[in-house]
Amino acid sequence: MNSQLINYTLHLADTTLILSQRNSEWCGHGPVLEQDIAITNISLDLLGQSRNFYQYAAQLIGDTDENKLAYLRKEREFKNLLLVEQANGDWGQTILRQYLFSQFQYLLFEQLQNGNDEQLAAIAAKSIKETAYHVRWSSEWVIRLGDGTEESRSRMINAVDELWRYTGEMFLPAEYETLVDVSLLEKKWLDKVKEIFNEATLTVPENTFMQSGGKEGRHTEQLGFILTELQYMQRTYPGAEW
């Protein structure tokens, strides 16, 4: 009956959880203290968003809770975007992943906050202020690094090559994705990215093969490794509490 809404909410929850988990790997390893704190704060924001989505999904499903949904579902059940599960790589790759995603998420939440589902609208309206910070912070870094030294520039070019193929999926609506028509966001997103890339002296790739499948549970090899680490404790000691 409302399986579309459940799947869509899980897709939003999984995407934010996995990106949060990825960013949290930088905790204590950031290039300088301030940026270490920045990326882990973004990680915390995303975790907060994912908790709100999971709590809502749990309420829709009934007889489950946010922890079970995050810790006890299998790889094929996760509906996150492929982009967010990609490895951190170097700082440049992490920054670019954050920028490409946050720029998309901002446009998505703009629509979702006026959408037909009251709770998803409330979560989007709550989160978009934080996403605005993420967009600003990550785009400044894309520009600094792209238009930086020879070294930072070559790393950003590699990051674009590595990640671009995972961006197409964001605008391919899944069967359950009916609340916001993501295909309509693509042009706006691309215009923004071109603006930032232009400042960063980076080139937007054209006619790239686009990988997809994450929204339907078909993932790259990366996700299994993340879930192993994320879910280890609950699977080894079921029901363990903090």
Added chain:
Amino acid sequence: MVSDTEISKKNIWQILETVVDPEVPVLTITDLGIVRDVRISGSEVEIVITPTYTGCPAMDMIAMNIRLALLENGYQNIKITSVLSPVWTTDWMSEDGKRKLKEYGIAPPNPRQQVCNNDLFAAAEAVQCPHCNSYHTHRISEFGSTACKALYQCDDCKEPFDYFKCH
């Protein structure tokens, strides 16, 4: 045990005024403006709260502390509900709360209209030093010790300080 007749909203609000934010212990949850409503039906007391930042880890602890404070005062049938809408902003913080923050050494949030600027590489907001009141300060980091704070330093008295960001 409190009888039904003794249950009064006024009394409950007074109890809530004693519950502090675990990360900024000079602020009570009523100073922060996160208590949206107190509802009483029969013997049940429902406290409606709203989170500050989406990922704020203090929220779970605040909910627990509300429960404990009410239990200590004899209330047993307690329900805590979290609502997201309307969205909390730093405008909900009381003037008293802002004064207490400053006395504690944390610069209180500026009025909101100053932050609605998402331009890249924009100059950091002018924030007044809570120690010497100088506006001659600079931002060290946009993200500070908690999600709700940025790190600044005063160029006059040289003291570093936290700034409770507008949100």
